[in-house]
Amino acid sequence: MARAARLKKDSAKAPQLPDAAQKKAGQKTRSAAAKTALEDVQKCKEHGIKTHLQANNTRTNYAGHVRRGREWLASHFETPSCSAVSETWRGDTSENSLVLLPATAEIHADNDVYEDPAFKYAFESIPNRCSDKALALFMSLKGFHENLSKTTVESIRLAFKKLWELSDGDTYRGKWHFNEMKQRWEGNPADSADIYDVLSSIKHKASAEGGDRTHSMAMTKDYMDRAFRWHQTVCPLEIALQMVQKVMSGARPSDMHLDLEMRTKLTRHLEQVTFASNGWTLWTRCFELVKLQRKDISLDTTILDGVLGMYLANETLTLSKCTSYFEIFLAHRKGWQKKVDKGQWEADLRSNHYKIYPRPNMPACDNFFWMLVWIKWLESFHYGRTLQPNDFIFPVMSANGVVHPGQPISHDTVQKWINESTTGAGIRGNFSTHCFRRGGAQYWFMFAPVGQRWTLAKVRWWGGWADGEQRDTLVRYLLDELYAYKTDYSDALAPISRGADASLAGEQALMRPASIEELHMVHSSVTTDVNNLRNDIGSSCASESRTRSPRPTPPYTPSHEGGHLTATHRPSPRAATSQSSILASQRPAATKTTPPSKNTTSQSLPTAGLVIPRVPVTRPNGTTSPKSKSWKEIIEHWLVGDPDRGLRTPLKDWPKEWYQGANRRFASKYHQRATIALEFINEYESNESRFLAAYPEAEMGHTQLLKAINEARAARGQRISRKK
Numbered sequence: 001m002a003r004a005a006r007l008k009k010d011s012a013k014a015p016q017l018p019d020a021a022q023k024k025a026g027q028k029t030r031s032a033a034a035k036t037a038l039e040d041v042q043k044c045k046e047h048g049i050k051t052h053l054q055a056n057n058t059r060t061n062y063a064g065h066v067r068r069g070r071e072w073l074a075s076h077f078e079t080p081s082c083s084a085v086s087e088t089w090r091g092d093t094s095e096n097s098l099v100l101l102p103a104t105a106e107i108h109a110d111n112d113v114y115e116d117p118a119f120k121y122a123f124e125s126i127p128n129r130c131s132d133k134a135l136a137l138f139m140s141l142k143g144f145h146e147n148l149s150k151t152t153v154e155s156i157r158l159a160f161k162k163l164w165e166l167s168d169g170d171t172y173r174g175k176w177h178f179n180e181m182k183q184r185w186e187g188n189p190a191d192s193a194d195i196y197d198v199l200s201s202i203k204h205k206a207s208a209e210g211g212d213r214t215h216s217m218a219m220t221k222d223y224m225d226r227a228f229r230w231h232q233t234v235c236p237l238e239i240a241l242q243m244v245q246k247v248m249s250g251a252r253p254s255d256m257h258l259d260l261e262m263r264t265k266l267t268r269h270l271e272q273v274t275f276a277s278n279g280w281t282l283w284t285r286c287f288e289l290v291k292l293q294r295k296d297i298s299l300d301t302t303i304l305d306g307v308l309g310m311y312l313a314n315e316t317l318t319l320s321k322c323t324s325y326f327e328i329f330l331a332h333r334k335g336w337q338k339k340v341d342k343g344q345w346e347a348d349l350r351s352n353h354y355k356i357y358p359r360p361n362m363p364a365c366d367n368f369f370w371m372l373v374w375i376k377w378l379e380s381f382h383y384g385r386t387l388q389p390n391d392f393i394f395p396v397m398s399a400n401g402v403v404h405p406g407q408p409i410s411h412d413t414v415q416k417w418i419n420e421s422t423t424g425a426g427i428r429g430n431f432s433t434h435c436f437r438r439g440g441a442q443y444w445f446m447f448a449p450v451g452q453r454w455t456l457a458k459v460r461w462w463g464g465w466a467d468g469e470q471r472d473t474l475v476r477y478l479l480d481e482l483y484a485y486k487t488d489y490s491d492a493l494a495p496i497s498r499g500a501d502a503s504l505a506g507e508q509a510l511m512r513p514a515s516i517e518e519l520h521m522v523h524s525s526v527t528t529d530v531n532n533l534r535n536d537i538g539s540s541c542a543s544e545s546r547t548r549s550p551r552p553t554p555p556y557t558p559s560h561e562g563g564h565l566t567a568t569h570r571p572s573p574r575a576a577t578s579q580s581s582i583l584a585s586q587r588p589a590a591t592k593t594t595p596p597s598k599n600t601t602s603q604s605l606p607t608a609g610l611v612i613p614r615v616p617v618t619r620p621n622g623t624t625s626p627k628s629k630s631w632k633e634i635i636e637h638w639l640v641g642d643p644d645r646g647l648r649t650p651l652k653d654w655p656k657e658w659y660q661g662a663n664r665r666f667a668s669k670y671h672q673r674a675t676i677a678l679e680f681i682n683e684y685e686s687n688e689s690r691f692l693a694a695y696p697e698a699e700m701g702h703t704q705l706l707k708a709i710n711e712a713r714a715a716r717g718q719r720i721s722r723k724k
Contacts, residue, residue: 056332065159069138070123077120123160125167132176132189135160136198143202150203157199161190216432219439221365221447223427224280226640228273228364229650230425233639235269236686244373245312247380248305262689263381264401271409272417274374275394277367278328279436282354283463286433288332290408295389297371299326307358308372317358325355326368333464352464365440378403426643437463532661611646612669613637615702627701631676634702638677652677672706679709 122134135157143153164172165188176192178185189195219227231237243256279289307321333352359366374393379386382403387393391405396413398404411433418431441463444454454462615633616625625633636642641650651673657663659670684691694712697704 061155062159062162065156066123066163069135069156069160072138072141073120073123073134125163127164127167127172127185127189129178129185131160131164132192132194135189136192136194139195139198139202143198144205150199153202154199157190157195161188164188164190216434216438217429218442219276219280219431219435221362221439221443223422223425223439224276224364226425226427227276227421229639230421231269231273232686233636234424235265236688237266237269237273238685239687240266240270240377241312241373242685244376244380245309247376248309248312253380253384258381260401264397267377267382267397267401267403270370270374270377271394271397272421273364274367274370275409275414275417276421276436277365277370279433280365280440281356281367282328282330283437283440284330285334285437286411286414288330288334290392290394290411290414291332292328292330292393293389294375294387294391294393296329296331297326297375297393298329299372304372308369308376311358311360311369317360322358325357326371328354328356330354330464354462378405425640426648428643532657612651612666612673613642613645613647617642617645628699630702631680631698631705634673634676635680638673672702675709675713676702676706679713 116130118128119130119134122128122130139153139156142148142156143150171186172188174187174191176185176187176189239262243253243258246256247253275289278284278292279286282289303324304326307317307324310317310321330352356368356371358368360369363369371393375387378395383391383405388405392408394409396404396407396409414433418433418435421427422429422431441459444452444462445456445459446453448454459465613633615630615637616627617633633642637647638651641647651670654670659666680686680691684694692698695705695708697708
């Protein structure tokens with residue numbers, strides 16, 4: 001009790017704080033906590049703006065431009081005197097010096113910003129009175145001296161514009177000017193008149209020097225087919241397809257005989273074909289497609305494996321299989337930030353998602369098939385596991401054949417692939433990595449079969465273009481080609497007009513009824529073909545009666561159906577003779593014709609421009625390729641052609657009139673080439689190792705090889721040798 005009384009007494013003696021003082025102390029504690037919380041929110045805001053205001057790729061590119069600009073500016077202040085630097089700018093034009101101003105330029109006293117101490121800090125986050133002049137110099141250096149493209153120079157301007165916009169709220173936005181009232185510079189230096197003058201000058205320079213010369217040609221469907229045939233020629237892709245089929249049937253990859261060299265070759269060509277088919281179908285830019293990862297592809301292997309199995313077994317897809325699809329999400333599709341800025345959310349942002357369906361009638365462009373094959377190939381023959389979400393779909397493969405799943409291929413690699421395939425296929429022109437995007441868009445807008453062409457709205461959606469896209473984008477891909485097509489009257493003398501000015505891409509010519517004149521032309525053409533056939537049959541009969549050992553015609557000739565090479569059985573000479581007798585008996589007596597004499601036929605001129613190059617081929621330096629390579633050159637001539645040596649149309653695509661009738665001088669060489677090429681393609685499925693194992697005579701040249709093939713075909717009953 002005594003202790004309690006003392007405590008009470010002491011507490012009564014203790015000084016008591018006024019209520020106001022106690023309240024102030026509480027407010028101070030709370031304000032400190034609130035300040036800390038607000039600072040955290042501020043940091044969160046800055047991080048969010050930095051992370052999500054721009055796409056990762058754009059942010060990286062802009063940061064690179066700013067870094068290089070700062071390094072360039074700093075490099076000119078390493079000398080002791082700024083005046084010395086200015087003299088260097090004005091006078092030194094050696095290779096070791098960056099020429100910032102033309103030698104004849106003058107720096108006036110009232111505009112001598114280059115001597116201003118603030119010039120050194122012109123590219124900091126907070127701009128100063130010299131920032132616009134420094135940026136104009138940097139853009140001039142890149143555009144005029146280093147001759148970079150107008151697009152790159154514009155990107156430099158936008159990089160610094162964004163840097164200064166985010167520096168201090170609204171202070172550095174809008175027109176660059178000096179605020180007399182506040183005695184400070186405001187607005188954005190990148191929006192100054194000096195900057196726009198430099199940018200316009202660079203654009204005019206590009207136009208005057210023919211900037212469109214570097215404009216990429218479109219990778220048309222025909223070019224895609226030709227490049228694909230080249231891949232088939234130089235690499236036996238059928239081996240890869242057969243191995244994938246065996247793996248899907250339960251075989252182990254380790255049980256298959258595949259050496260490192262062959263695996264590397266197959267992987268390289270499979271990746272190229274898959275990349276090209278996806279770029280052409282999805283209309284992607286290079287940076288969008290190389291960054292594609294496994295997590296961006298949604299596919300159900302339980303269903304799609306069945307579709308792929310039917311593909312590999314050469315079975316016709318049923319309707320239910322044709323409606324199967326997988327989905328690709330282009331996470332790096334350019335322009336998605338603009339859609340967000342305009343309030344286009346979930347529905348419109350679906351433009352980054354693409355449902356991919358089978359297209360077996362377009363083998364070179366069927367990214368459904370090639371994507372599934374490519375994923376199976378990587379998983380089975382490289383990784384030994386399923387692809388992980390962050391694995392790149394198009395990974396880098398080192399020189400030793402090792403694939404690096406975490407490293408995507410580069411832009412330069414894609415360009416190298418394009419150059420290699422176009423050169424190999426004999427396609428001439430300038431093709432950049434944009435060629436697939438242009439080619440796919442133009443095909444579906446203008447050149448697809450009638451009834452399958454897309455509307456402009458569908459083209460905009462699929463290509464990810466905005467509704468108000470300007471001429472520099474949509475027109476570059478579509479409308480310039482269409483306008484040129486509609487105003488092209490180069491075929492004004494053609495017997496049948498394509499009517500390009502009357503309908504989209506000449507559809508009117510395909511849909512209108514045939515005129516009487518056109519029917520007369522068709523009748524005349526058919527009559528001529530029938531007469532040529534009769535002459536050929538008559539010549540064959542006369543030739544057979546003059547000799548006991550006529551040169552036999554190979555029983556197989558090529559046909560191209562559905563994008564695949566097949567062999568078609570031709571009637572034997574005896575069947576042709578019987579058919580000739582039937583046709584002759586059905587002809588009225590007045591119309592029976594006598595086969596032309598030998599002298600008359602020998603005077604007929606062959607079609608101009610036809611040539612079958614000799615093998616071994618002669619190189620530009622005058623040397624000849626080795627005989628051991630002759631058979632490969634024959635395969636190339638058959639599938640791809642050789643434009644440099646006059647063979648602009650592959651031999652497999654030659655119509656019969658090119659090696660019959662007046663052109664029959666090509667018949668013997670044509671059939672010899674067909675025999676070698678089809679033996680390799682059909683009998684040995686384009687497997688080089690098997691083919692060479694069966695025919696070692698190939699090392700001695702194509703003549704010995706042809707002899708061996710004919711003997712083998714005779715043993716198989718595919719060729720009947722006549723007794724002498």
